[in-house]
Amino acid sequence: MVELETHRLHWSERESNARTYARGIDRVISKGNLARVYDSNGREYVDCLACAGALPLGHNHPLIQQRVVDFLNSGQLQQALDIATPAKLAFIEQLYRVLPPAFAKHAKIQFCGPSGSDGIEASLKLFKTATGRRSVLVFQGAYHGMTMGSLGMMGNLEPKQAVSGYPAEIQFLPFPYGYRSPFGTNVAETERLSLVYLENLLSDPESGVTKPAMLLVEPIQGEGGCIPVSVEWLIGLRDITARYDVPLVMDEVQTGFGRSGDMFAHEWAGIVPDAIVMSKAIGGGYPLAVMAYHEKYDKWNPGAHAGTFRGNQIALISGAATLEYLQRPGVLEMVRVVGLHLQQRLQTLQDRFSCIGEVRGRGLMLGVELIDPNSEPDALGRPQANGTLAKALKRACLEYGLIIESGGRHGAVMRFLPPLIITANDVDIIIQKFEAALESLWSTSVPNLVAFDHCLPGRSV
Numbered sequence: 323m324v325e326l327e328t329h330r331l332h333w334s335e336r337e338s339n340a341r342t343y344a345r346g347i348d349r350v351i352s353k354g355n356l357a358r359v360y361d362s363n364g365r366e367y368v369d370c371l372a373c374a375g376a377l378p379l380g381h382n383h384p385l386i387q388q389r390v391v392d393f394l395n396s397g398q399l400q401q402a403l404d405i406a407t408p409a410k411l412a413f414i415e416q417l418y419r420v421l422p423p424a425f426a427k428h429a430k431i432q433f434c435g436p437s438g439s440d441g442i443e444a445s446l447k448l449f450k451t452a453t454g455r456r457s458v459l460v461f462q463g464a465y466h467g468m469t470m471g472s473l474g475m476m477g478n479l480e481p482k483q484a485v486s487g488y489p490a491e492i493q494f495l496p497f498p499y500g501y502r503s504p505f506g507t508n509v510a511e512t513e514r515l516s517l518v519y520l521e522n523l524l525s526d527p528e529s530g531v532t533k534p535a536m537l538l539v540e541p542i543q544g545e546g547g548c549i550p551v552s553v554e555w556l557i558g559l560r561d562i563t564a565r566y567d568v569p570l571v572m573d574e575v576q577t578g579f580g581r582s583g584d585m586f587a588h589e590w591a592g593i594v595p596d597a598i599v600m601s602k603a604i605g606g607g608y609p610l611a612v613m614a615y616h617e618k619y620d621k622w623n624p625g626a627h628a629g630t631f632r633g634n635q636i637a638l639i640s641g642a643a644t645l646e647y648l649q650r651p652g653v654l655e656m657v658r659v660v661g662l663h664l665q666q667r668l669q670t671l672q673d674r675f676s677c678i679g680e681v682r683g684r685g686l687m688l689g690v691e692l693i694d695p696n697s698e699p700d701a702l703g704r705p706q707a708n709g710t711l712a713k714a715l716k717r718a719c720l721e722y723g724l725i726i727e728s729g730g731r732h733g734a735v736m737r738f739l740p741p742l743i744i745t746a747n748d749v750d751i752i753i754q755k756f757e758a759a760l761e762s763l764w765s766t767s768v769p770n771l772v773a774f775d776h777c778l779p780g781r782s783v
């Protein structure tokens with residue numbers, strides 16, 4: 323065990339400065355079982371990261387394990403480009419079962435290089451080709467991946483700063499981030515104004531933006547800070563894009579496959595988009611990405627979006643098993659119930675800790691925005707985001723046996739993204755650990771907490 327840790331320290335010096343999760347989780351994780359992982363010293367952690375949402379059934383789920391082991395012993399091809407194989411055909415069948423029926427009726431699918439970013443690149447190419455247009459609309463705070471096209475459509479400036487050469491004519495729109503409204507108004511008004519803004523941009527002959535090839539949106543903003551939107555906003559978005567003939571592309575890379583309590587987060591609003599980009603959970607822990615789109619846009623040429631590893635057969639097997647599991651009666655219902663339990667327990671913490679500005683999200687995609695209650699409030703009266711506390715809290719959580727990531731503006735949002743199979747009992751353990759970590763920091767680094775008691779308890783201050 324000590325040997326493994328020495329190895330880790332040795333090799334981490336050789337790893338790129340751009341490495342990410344390995345910095346925060348600075349230990350060797352050697353085993354995993356559903357929502358638990360174990361380091362090389364046998365310490366147990368509850369996993370609230372689930373490989374950034376890519377493990378809906380957690381680590382080593384028996385169904386996935388069994389299917390993969392059976393497949394490995396079957397003599398079937400293990401890699402097959404995008405050639406038809408039994409694994410691919412079975413996967414496609416399962417995928418069409420879970421796609422929203424009104425969408426599935428006209429859907430074509432494109433297997434992409436196995437990452438969400440490549441699925442997004444595919445959507446850029448397809449809709450530019452099919453519409454003959456150049457510009458695209460995206461939202462502030464968006465995260466669509468790290469390749470050049472998707473990075474160009476990212477809100478977060480940090481990874482963009484040092485790089486140039488993104489696709490031209492990417493137009494950012496204000497996202498209805500209710501807690502820190504880009505319009506300085508309340509949530510409902512923020513949503514209304516963001517739609518007014520969009521419609522004005524599409525109708526104004528002097529908007530400066532040529533007619534867009536697509537509007538790309540996350541139905542719950544993930545890396546931007548776990549920001550949900552209302553049904554009304556999604557319906558409004560669909561309505562405007564349909565009226566102005568702008569293809570609406572849902573980035574369901576993080577929200578897809580039950581994460582929000584619905585199979586796809588946009589389904590909540592009963593709308594039908596023009597395309598859905600899927601990755602992460604779709605492979606049940608193995609790399610896979612698919613873009614599905616309305617057949618009327620299928621105007622690109624053979625080979626327009628190729629890639630060697632689009633037919634990872636193990637991912638197709640594991641993905642099909644995952645989709646099958648998620649369709650079982652009661653599974654998504656349980657995500658909603660357990661998610662609500664987690665949200666309510668976090669809200670109870672909010673009543674005790676004035677460093678919690680807002681608890682938000684849907685299903686098992688929840689965020690806790692941390693604030694500095696002693697800071698100068700912004701125009702809306704919100705205290706400043708507290709990225710410093712979030713960073714320390716992430717570290718403290720690890721020490722208490724909880725793996726959790728932070729994200730959002732200024733890195734101030736603690737993001738709860740556990741496997742979808744967690745139980746109410748797991749939630750109670752997560753809360754115990756999170757609370758203990760919070761208490762350890764609050765009592766040491768902010769001893770004069772009582773001085774901030776003017777912050778009203780409630781869902782958001």
Ligand SMILES: Cc1ncc(COP(=O)(O)O)c(C=O)c1O
Pocket residue numbers: 374436437438439440442465466467468540544545573574575576577601602
């Ligand atoms: C909404 C969304 N889109 C796209 C991506 C990019 O996916 P990948 O990291 O697999 O390239 C992510 C990754 O977190 C994401 O959350």
